[in-house]
Amino acid sequence: AQSVTQLDSHVSVSEGTPVLLRCNYSSSYSPSLFWYVQHPNKGLQLLLKYTSAATLVKGINGFEAEFKKSETSFHLTKPSAHMSDAAEYFCVVSPSGSSYKLIFGSGTRLLVRP
Amino acid sequence: EAQVTQNPRYLITVTGKKLTVTCSQNMNHEYMSWYRQDPGLGLRQIYYSMNVEVTDKGDVPEGYKVSRKEKRNFPLILESPSPNQTSLYFCASSLSGVLHYTQYFGPGTRLTVL
Numbered sequence: 001a002q003s004v005t006q007l008d009s010h011v012s013v014s015e016g017t018p019v020l021l022r023c024n025y026s027s028s029y030s031p032s033l034f035w036y037v038q039h040p041n042k043g044l045q046l047l048l049k050y051t052s053a054a055t056l057v058k059g060i061n062g063f064e065a066e067f068k069k070s071e072t073s074f075h076l077t078k079p080s081a082h083m084s085d086a087a088e089y090f091c092v093v094s095p096s097g098s099s100y101k102l103i104f105g106s107g108t109r110l111l112v113r114p
Numbered sequence: 115e116a117q118v119t120q121n122p123r124y125l126i127t128v129t130g131k132k133l134t135v136t137c138s139q140n141m142n143h144e145y146m147s148w149y150r151q152d153p154g155l156g157l158r159q160i161y162y163s164m165n166v167e168v169t170d171k172g173d174v175p176e177g178y179k180v181s182r183k184e185k186r187n188f189p190l191i192l193e194s195p196s197p198n199q200t201s202l203y204f205c206a207s208s209l210s211g212v213l214h215y216t217q218y219f220g221p222g223t224r225l226t227v228l
């Protein structure tokens with residue numbers, strides 16, 4: 001069965017420093033991978049997605065992620081954190097062969113210190 | 115304004131009392147889906163619908179029913195709610211599937227079953 005593992009439940013950074021949120025996936029085939037963000041008391045918003053095109057994917061608000069098949073990873077990065085980045089982030093996989101199902105990781109809460 | 119709406123936003127009920135959470139989208143989307151969010155578990159897919167009269171189970175369908183009689187609406191029905199269905203529920207929609215089209219999420223419904 002396909003799954004994603006988010007390696008950190010909480011990450012704390014200072015404003016202006018880099019952000020790294022880690023995600024590993026398990027899949028027999030090349031999956032489609034996504035990062036979603038959930039701000040407090042809000043619904044989810046798509047940050048970026050990988051669907052077998054370029055391995056470095058750029059998303060909104062300066063975030064990007066790199067698909068590394070050899071490491072089965074899809075880590076989310078941002079060069080410089082902003083206070084408004086404080087939120088919960090979900091790594092998500094769509095199982096191969098399905099255009100309709102999503103499997104979410106357990107989430108990483110990003111705290112940004114002033 | 116393009117949006118996904120859910121009603122009610124908050125609901126407290128008792129075990130066994132049937133309830134319906136409504137979801138409506140005004141974007142003429144074919145695909146709609148329900149998720150539940152629990153602490154430490156991320157979001158889990160309950161049911162999804164590819165189009166009118168076409169629905170399928172997600173990962174946690176037990177205790178839930180859905181229907182898709184018209185394109186804009188996708189209600190979630192709990193025929194006999196139990197305390198383990200206390201959760202935060204999200205409805206989402208996209209033009210078609212989850213791979214190539216952005217999913218738009220509703221604001222969430224917080225359900226408490228006593």
